[in-house]
Amino acid sequence: MLEFTLEKELQAQGYTAICGVDEAGRGPLCGPVCTAACILPADVDIPGLNDSKKLTEKKREALFDIIKEKAIAYSVAYATVEEINELNILEATLLAMRRAIDGLQVKADFALIDGNICRDFQVEARSVIHGDAISPSIAAASVLAKVSRDRVCLELDREYPQYGIAAHKGYGTKAHMDALRKYGPAPIYRTKFIRFLNDENN
Numbered sequence: 001m002l003e004f005t006l007e008k009e010l011q012a013q014g015y016t017a018i019c020g021v022d023e024a025g026r027g028p029l030c031g032p033v034c035t036a037a038c039i040l041p042a043d044v045d046i047p048g049l050n051d052s053k054k055l056t057e058k059k060r061e062a063l064f065d066i067i068k069e070k071a072i073a074y075s076v077a078y079a080t081v082e083e084i085n086e087l088n089i090l091e092a093t094l095l096a097m098r099r100a101i102d103g104l105q106v107k108a109d110f111a112l113i114d115g116n117i118c119r120d121f122q123v124e125a126r127s128v129i130h131g132d133a134i135s136p137s138i139a140a141a142s143v144l145a146k147v148s149r150d151r152v153c154l155e156l157d158r159e160y161p162q163y164g165i166a167a168h169k170g171y172g173t174k175a176h177m178d179a180l181r182k183y184g185p186a187p188i189y190r191t192k193f194i195r196f197l198n199d200e201n202n
Contacts, residue, residue, distance in 0.1 A: 020039075023093050034076065
């Protein structure tokens with residue numbers, strides 16, 4: 001069970017609006033990277049809340065609405081394929097995270113960032129490795145980001161049905177790679193992530 005240990009430590013130091021921040025979609029070959037920031041009430045009970053990767057799609061969808069209902073504030077933000085191509089996936093993810101924090105209806109005074117990189121945030125922040133398995137605030141953000149990113153993938157699938165994005169969510173499965181070789185990349189693809197196409201053609 002997730003406990004508010006990190007949040008309580010920060011509250012004891014005087015912070016009052018602590019947000020968890022996480023991303024979804026760093027690894028796929030196409031589409032935007034999605035991030036979310038979430039401020040939860042102290043000790044709020046959200047049964048089943050966990051790292052989004054450990055939950056079924058049905059459970060994530062159910063938690064998505066519960067988190068939005070119970071959160072003090074939440075925000076979902078993106079970095080586009082164009083920004084990923086221009087910056088790189090890490091910098092684009094950090095950009096999207098800053099946008100998510102900035103979009104909170106209640107201004108955060110501290111951010112718990114999932115992962116091991118934490119820099120240039122507009123509030124005080126700390127990186128937490130495997131934070132989505134430790135902090136309820138980060139776990140809630142992970143669910144919001146994952147469900148939002150998956151919904152974007154369904155839209156991309158309707159626009160570009162030849163790639164099967166609804167099934168693999170943009171990850172480099174064999175079926176996805178075969179479709180890319182057959183149809184070539186659409187504008188939704190991340191340039192550096194599909195360099196294998198150029199390597200195979202040379």
